[in-house]
Amino acid sequence: MERIIGHIDMDAFFASVEERDKPYLKGLPVIVGADPENGNGRGVVSTANYEARKLGIHSALPITKAWEYCEASRSSGGLRCVFITSGFSRYKIASCDVFAHVRTFVRTLSQTSIDEAYLDLGFCGSFVKAEKLAAKIMREVKKKTSLTCSIGIGPNKMIAKIASNYNKPAGLTIVTPERMGAFLAPLSIRAIPGIGKKTENAFVRLGIKTVKDLQECSWEDLQQQFGKREFSIWERVCGVDERTVEAQKAKRKSIGKNHTFNTDTRDINEVLDIIKQQIEVILREMKKQGFNEFRTVVLTVRFSDFMTRTRTLTLDTPIHTAIDFELKATKLVFPFFEKAENPTGKAIRLIGVRAEKLLQDKPH
Incomplete structure (x- = not known):
């Protein structure tokens, strides 16, 4: 069987989740990371969306630098940057949803x-x-x-x-x-995994800037300059990689179900009916996976304007029955039908329910 491997990489993931969940961010430079504290913050950028990248902002950039670039852009008439200090729980939920679909x-x-x-x-x-x-x-x-x-x-x-x-x-x-060979040759040597800034600078001093330049060196030349450890780099620039894709056997930490309505709805009874069906599916899947109770309920609502909100409830006493699960999920969903959480009465496009902190059956 021919060896064919794929690699899937979400685009500007954290920032994209923020844009999806907060539609008003569309078109603005969005930076997820440490608090910039008006230019005095510590830490780095986790993710920048593509608008922010046009300003030179990228992952691992010091947050103070990101602030400087944004201020310089704004002073010259550019768009206002939006800094977000991370919503990791939502990113985790989004990741679970994405890879659940990919696994099918x-x-x-x-x-x-x-x-x-x-x-x-x-x-x-x-x-x-x-x-x-x-x-x-x-x-x-x-x-x-x-x-x-x-x-x-x-x-x-x-x-x-x-x-x-x-x-x-x-x-x-x-x-x-x-x-x-033709694909690798024109790439910067930095594109090769394992070549960081320090190694790149060492190669550049020798006039080696592209993969083709490096391919034209012999292993003996590399060994003389960098020692035996560079044999692995030599293999990589030649496209050699024998690693296989190993199926993960880690225990699942959460099980969830999303439902997109055919027509956006304001009918709470319709939403509750779907939640009940989702809970039945989740509990069946839990049993199949060897879990019988859990401690955290996560409820996600996506409105008609694609604004997404998530509410979480973690309990001291684990949930193990459908009735308990429904009661907790209902408690989480009701506020989205009230003025405090939904002042304009937006219709609901999607409802998601997830069980987290799963607990396995105890041996008898």
């Missing part, structure tokens, strides 16, 4: 971070079929979560990861074994 398309998925995963696409049988499947995954993720992702496909994990970053956002890049 593949046999083996290995999630490496909150917004990235490798996919074993060998079962597709060809790169052409793998490309069609990847395009379908991208469409489904966008349709179900209102978030975009980029996917790279290659003969190994390294090529797939580089390819997923090649044409962002919402890009699909295919690198067949025959095209691998």
